[in-house]
Amino acid sequence: MHQEKLADNMISMAEGVSDTEKVTGVLQLDDGLTIVGLDAAAGELLGTDSVNLLGRRVGEVSGLVMLVNLMHSGISFSNQIIRVGERHIACDYVPRIEGGRVAGGVLTLVSGFSQEAAAMADELSGLLRSAGAFMDYDGIIILNRAGVVVMVNQAFADVLDTTPQAMIGKHVHDAYPNSQPSRMPLIMETGKPEIGVTHYMNGREVITNRFPLIKDGKVIGAMGKIIFRDVREMTLLANRLQSAPERAASTKQMAGKGALFKYDIDSIVGQSIGMQALKKTLVRVASKNSNVLLRGESGTGKELFAHAIHAASARRYSSFIKVNCAAIPEHLLESELFGYAEGAFTGAKKGGQVGKFELAHTGTIFLDEIGDMPLAMQAKLLRVLQEKELIQLGSSVAKTVDVRVVAATNCNLEQLVKEGKFREDLYYRLNVVTLAIPPLRERCEDIYCITKSIIDQLNDEFGLAVEGLNAEAWNILRQYSWPGNIRELRNVLESAFNVVDGSQIRAEHLPRQLSHGLAASTAKKGDEGLEEYVDANLGRLNIAEIMTELERIVISKALERCHNNKLHAAQLLGISRPGLYKKLNKCSFEETDNC
Secondary structure, X not given: OHHHHHHHHHHHHOOOOOHHHOEEEEEXXXXXXXXXXXXXXXXXXXXXXXXHHOOOEHHHOOOOHHHXXXXXXXXXXEEEEEEEXXXXXXXXXXXXXXXXXXXXXXXXXXXXXXXXXXXXXXXXXXHHHHHOOOOOOOEEEEEEOXXXXXXXXXXXXXXXXOOHHHHOOOEHHHHOOOEOOOOHHHHHHHOOOEEEEEEEEOOEEEEXXXXXXXXXXXXXXXXXXXXXXXXXXXXXXXXXXXXXXXHHHOHHHHHHHOOOOOOOHHHOOOXXXXXXXXXXXXXXXXXXXXXXXXXXXXXOOHHHHHHHHHHOOOOOOOOEEEEEOOOOOHHHHHHHHHEEXXXXXXXXXXXXXXXXXXHOOOOEEEEEOHHHOOHHHHHHHHXXXXXXXXXXXXXXXXXXXXXXXXXXXXXXXXXXXXXXXXXXXXXXXXXXXXXXXXXXXXXXXXXHHHHHXXXXXXXXXXXXXXXXEOHHHHHHHHHOXXXXXXXXXXXXXXXXXXXXXXXXXXXXXXXXXXXXXXXHHHHHOOOOOHHHHHHHHEOOEOHHHHHHHHHHHHHHHHHHXXXXXXXXXXXXXXXXXXXXXXXXXXXXXOOOOOO
């Protein structure tokens, strides 16, 4: 096993240690760092019976508590020294990754070091634990004095198309596939750091910093940090900074062209387990160049996730361009996406027009409502994705484009493929990586923090000092089903801000449809029939308000039955799609900003 090899590596580094003196124990951990399996040797090393350790968290075990933060971060490390009684024990941890998330790991314990070897390893341990605080965000590698990799994070391993587990315990010269030899052994000899230098790693020219780790005047290791994963990032950043005064003078114009991203990973509010796992997956996915398909109901924040992917990628210094495929008429969509040449059609602008894909060159294009794209356009989009080139309307000259596509839909694409309304080959091109964004009703524990965040934003916009909601208003928010998701929540709070008259939002400040929606939701579940609903509200609401709420229920049911495909829902309701959009706006499902 990999952990046994690492244990042998640690022991071999301890001078004067014989195989007979070596004691090795192994603990199996789940995703909550609970001990779910161990051998007798591990219990012996930790000074207790193995049975007493089963089911306990690592943080509850004396000696291991110092390693919890590192293991929670999913970082691979080796040769971390802990003390249990008089023993010095070297610890090695290899996380287990399943489905893009940490699902537990294996902790190996090794004793039998000489006092001198334990002291040498312990010198580096404190620095490694300090490094754990920022290992999630930068590409970082740490070596001991012998040049062996003792800590590395996923961001660094991604550049080499490998895993931290494959690098831990190897000499740095053996840990870099398809790359220049590392210069970190040299800086440990000279004791001098190297800042902002280029290095060829796995076919890429990256920008790195290298530092010797010094304690009490003695070099005890080295740390390498990747500043730019591609030297082109530095050039793009320099160009961006050079044009900063011009951007400051025309912020709105530049934002309209998509030159700046509005949001990043920190803009996604949510502390639920599902959202935390989704954000970790997003960060890993963003560093690659694969196309991403965002799936989720209307109002869940798909555009926000698209911005965050762009902001966390190497394309962050290039344009982020968004296109709503459902909002652009079919006869204009091709010219919007691919542009047109001068004289392409009557009324064409002199000099032609650059399309959205060309504007997004070296950046990201966000194709919202991709399920509503006409079949004819799907074929042309497929060519761009396959060939990385486009032809403007009215031209015969192909232009090469380097664009990452992030698409979003609330439709059932698989069903559309079966019905022949969406190309199967395009579906597979877009569905390389899928991020499913859960509706608000499935992560109710996030309602509080999302509401707090929106209230802070609205306080800035309205110039108010609203502190929150009273108990009755909170109860309404918690029980409501939020068919419009975060978008509807923001609209509700903005409505309350227009009528609030104190430091707290009260139930009477909330739109009526929330309390009506609760009654209607009960009616839909069969606890209260239609007649009972009318009886309960007759005399309290006028007929227009009752009919509006009933219309809202019918529209919600139609969208649910059609898997949120608005065209199909409109057909089911016997109205046009523009008519459905009007009713959606009327019923507080507004297609406004991207909350």
